[in-house]
Amino acid sequence: MRRKPSELLPIELSILASAVELARIGTSEFYGYAIAKEIRDGQGAKQLTGHGTLYRALDRLAKLGLVESRWEEPELAARDDRPRRRLYRVTALGERALADGRVPDAAPAATTKLGHGLATS
Amino acid sequence: MRRKPSELLPIELSILASAVELARIGTSEFYGYAIAKEIRDGQGAKQLTGHGTLYRALDRLAKLGLVESRWEEPELAARDDRPRRRLYRVTALGERALADGRVPDAAPAATTKLGHGLATS
DNA sequence: CCAGTAAACGCATATATCTGCCTATTGACA
DNA sequence: TGTCAATAGGCAGATATATGCGTTTACTGG
Numbered sequence: 001m002r003r004k005p006s007e008l009l010p011i012e013l014s015i016l017a018s019a020v021e022l023a024r025i026g027t028s029e030f031y032g033y034a035i036a037k038e039i040r041d042g043q044g045a046k047q048l049t050g051h052g053t054l055y056r057a058l059d060r061l062a063k064l065g066l067v068e069s070r071w072e073e074p075e076l077a078a079r080d081d082r083p084r085r086r087l088y089r090v091t092a093l094g095e096r097a098l099a100d101g102r103v104p105d106a107a108p109a110a111t112t113k114l115g116h117g118l119a120t121s
Numbered sequence: 122m123r124r125k126p127s128e129l130l131p132i133e134l135s136i137l138a139s140a141v142e143l144a145r146i147g148t149s150e151f152y153g154y155a156i157a158k159e160i161r162d163g164q165g166a167k168q169l170t171g172h173g174t175l176y177r178a179l180d181r182l183a184k185l186g187l188v189e190s191r192w193e194e195p196e197l198a199a200r201d202d203r204p205r206r207r208l209y210r211v212t213a214l215g216e217r218a219l220a221d222g223r224v225p226d227a228a229p230a231a232t233t234k235l236g237h238g239l240a241t242s
Numbered sequence: 243c244c245a246g247t248a249a250a251c252g253c254a255t256a257t258a259t260c261t262g263c264c265t266a267t268t269g270a271c272a
Numbered sequence: 273t274g275t276c277a278a279t280a281g282g283c284a285g286a287t288a289t290a291t292g293c294g295t296t297t298a299c300t301g302g
Contacts, residue, residue, distance in 0.1 A: 001266080001267050001268055001269080001278070001279045001280040001281080002267080002268050002269045002270070002276095002277065002278045002279055002280090003268085003269080003278080003279060003280075004268085004269060004270095009280075011280090011281090031258080031259095032258075032259070032260095033256095033257070033258050033259080036258095050281095050282065050283060050284075051258085051259075051260085052259095052260075052261075052262095052281085052282075052283080052284090053280080053281055053282070055258095055259065055260060055261095056260090056261095056280080056281085057280090059260095060280090071199070074195035074196050074198065074199035074205075075195050075196075077195065077205075077258090078192070078195035078205060081289095081290095082256095082257055082258075082289095083204050083205075083257055083258040083259070083287095083288075083289085084195075084198075084199060084204075084205075084258075084259085085257095085258065085259085086258085086259070122248075122249045122250040122251080122296080122297050122298055122299080123247065123248045123249055123250090123297080123298055123299040123300070124248080124249055124250075124298085124299080125298085125299065125300095130250075132250090132251095152288080152289090153288070153289065153290095154286095154287065154288050154289080171251090171252065171253060171254080172288085172289075172290085173251085173252075173253080173254090173289095173290075173291075173292095174250080174251055174252070176288095176289065176290060176291090177250075177251085177290090177291095178250090180290095181250090198288090202259095203259095203287055203288075204257095204258075204259085204287055204288035204289070205288075205289085206287095206288065206289085207288085207289070
């Protein structure tokens, strides 16, 4: 789909919106399956059929630095007798991205532009 | 299907056989999914389509005392990054059942027959 | 021997995450 | 503007276990 790097896709917006809403309610961390259900119920992104799409979207958001993730403590999942969850939280960058509706470019070549275009790796 | 209590069903025989074979090789404990694959590959029980059938068979074997189960340590599953397994091992009773091809009645009303027929619950 | 019923089976789905593979879409560039 | 390529989406399946529900099978009792 040759993504435009500054724009958020509908599904990504849905995720961030759901997550921020959850955080407002009091749940600071979320996980894929729960978001999937919420999006599906709310018709957020015209129904995601499988879950693959969502998990890949989460990967993208993580790569963009808009969310952070950690694995749930294994004992907790064991106690609740269910598969282990990967817990996500929206970063400050993520919140800004949602508010702006666009990705604040993480490597700010915008203002400073050191060496203008030199490979920073 | 109105089970005859003394007989083992094909799937139950398959499970016990696979498990005992595994034990002979050196793996004393097994788990549902692995057995499912082995049975499916070996055409043990004319292909089990879903896994529900197998897990219920395992429950029955456990209830009969032919296998024992325990949950895998959560940290181990976490380290291997996969869902937690329920580990089974064939009991002595189970081995005997497999050898005999029938269930040695667990509550031996056979020989002793104390009080002949009194409710033992 | 036949009817009634208990129990096993098959299929679907829930819980959770992730990957592969093919298709559809779209931004970028000529 | 039209083509190319990068990427997102969709479907399926792997990893594990478990339950609900309708159908089928087979045992048991009359």
